[in-house]
Amino acid sequence: MSPTPLNADTPGPDPAESERLRRWRLVLGDPADGPCGRPAGRDARIDSALGALYDTGSDAAPDGAAPRGATLGESSPRVARWLGEVRELFPSRTVHVMQADALDLLGLRRMLLDPGLTEAVRPDVHLAAAVLALADSLPEEARAPARALVRTVTRGLEERLADRTRSRLRGALDRSARTRRPRTAADVDWHATIRRNLRHYVPERGVLVPASIVGRARSGPGVRGDVLLAVDQSGSMAASAVYAGVFASVLASLRTLRTRLIAFGTDVADLTDLIADPVDALFGASLGGGTDIDRALAYCERLITRPAETVLVLISDLHEGGPPEAMLRRLAALRTSGVRVVVLPALSDDGTPAYEPGTAAALAALDVPAFACSPDDFPDMMAAALEGRSLAAWAEEHGADGG
Template sequence: MTNEERMKRWRLILGSQSQETFDDMGGISLTEEQWLMDQALAAIYGLNEGFEGERGSGNGPSAPRLARWLGDLRTLFDKDLVTVIQNDAIERKGLKQLLLEPEMLEHLEPDIQLASTLLALKDHIPKRSKESARKFIEKIVEEVNRLLENDIRRAVTATLNKRRHSSIPSASAIDFPYTIRRNLKQYSPALGTVIPERVYFFDRMAKSNRWHVILDVDQSGSMGESVIYSSIMACILASMSAIKTNVVAFDTQIMDLTEKCEDPVDLLFGFQLGGGTDINKSIAYCQQLIETPGRTLFFLISDLEEGGNRGGMLRRIEDMKASGVTVICLLAIADGGRPYYDQHTAQRIAALGVPVFACAPQKLPDLLERAFSGHDLAAFAADMEKREIR
């Protein structure tokens, strides 16, 4: 990088108020594209610039001007930078209300933090913007679904199918590892291979023997990102015949959203982000849903800021675990994956032998595979904690 290029970068970082200083140093000449970048950044980070003054009567920012600005961002900067800048625009310039304008929603780069904000404001969305809001949420769902669906299906199907075998022959269904282990005594030194006496095949699990997954999801204000990931995971699992899935949302009240699991967008719009927290009441409701404890995975997904009966909550978790249910506590994540939770409550739950950790979305398939296989999740939780520290 030449000295001139370095100077231009510093000029863009420091903003237009530094132009006089650079002129005194001999001056620099920004390209046309760099001038556009400078103006776009100045609207958010400059001392005096902004979006005010284009609404006709009255003061305040202009939705059309912001929409044009957002369009410029997408042509000038990489996608990752666009999401950072537009989030700063919403927070630093107090533009949350403009998220509800159709022109804004159509130009926003899909971003999970903005989707969380939009879900929290969904009850205030005017009729003219409802379709645009739904399309914006759909973009996020599609992105996360592409990230997770195939791996979750692979992990769950591979694990559950290994639990049962069939005598119906099918080359694609051969369980090679199990077949080899059961026929090691049939090894032929002359041929250097195993001659199996019996071949074992995977079988579909009968409905009466299905696994049951219950997702108990906190919908308090800090839970936006976690709610999005939980909803998409729930819908993927609900579409699999080997699993029965229930989704329960709670604040100080309980909402059973299981019937909305056919469509992750419908499920997301069923949540009411921003209420209080009564984990004890929600677990009491979920206990009534359990049919076969030994084949039930219970996920408590929460920031653990309990506003109800903390002692009762801990007793219910302990009782659930003692009955044979696999209990997992997933901590709230925010700001791109950082955990947010009540540390004291997390420690109390962990002391019961329940794994408590924040799980990156990309690791959900691994988590499900280990949980269905009956593996100890302590090592997995420790690995997640190490990733957080890094």
């Protein structure tokens, strides 16, 4: 019998049957490729996320999580990215189920509840990020150990970074408060004035003739600068979010600096009231998947009362959930108003993440600096921003990886 020729009367694929095969393929995994077809596009990402958690018999997990039975250990950077992917791809009810399964399949529940294992694992930023991503699914008995683990990490980061950050920023705030027209002799910074005018010293007369006078503005004990840290909660930014929480706490300890911490996914969470303790701030954000940078910037915009004294640090890989035009217009408006805006695709020791290159190029056209920054360089970068120096020049000088 010859095959029936295709023509206009030949029925096309049954949508209901196609959807049934699609769902069975996602349930059964790779063995169902033949009868059901191989997933593509978003379905391929969903399949990878499911396989990373539930597939067995693989020596190497996809670049999303560890295989079944693995512990977090060195795989924690991939676990953090996988958790972010899950929040984006699945509805909230499914996310809670997968996170609960991940507690056991990735070994996190056992590690948190076994003091011996907790002591054997060296807590690091990525492990803290993975614990934070699963915070909503932790059983009650694991919450205290989870907070203790995150506190160990944040305390270590504070010991490494806090003193230098405070020192650099106090100096920057003092320098930014200087004026060339001090009102009285009490307002003159005599040491700075002498250093600036040493070339005008007249040896034969034993006098120094000042060509300019350096003074301090009468700012008193009040706030000299405002800082807004807006932190993307997507999976690729997990380590950056931990560092941002620590830096927010350190910055908030400076009385002459007003600091706010904003976390965002598709929703926005103002964590400013919690930043005195970075652990409280980090556990305070409970956001869904997806990314709405424009919404976060709109919230920050409402908080700004002194644009010329404000530094806005957007920590994001720039993968905007919707069209980026609104976000770019808002960033341009903020910069035009006098706000010193800087975009960090990464605030971590991991190098530059996979960020959106088209958006980074558009930022460059707006003269908004965008570059990855290590935690050790962050105090110097913030000092340059508070002093009003060119951050593009700072990034080039420090070899920061920009878009």
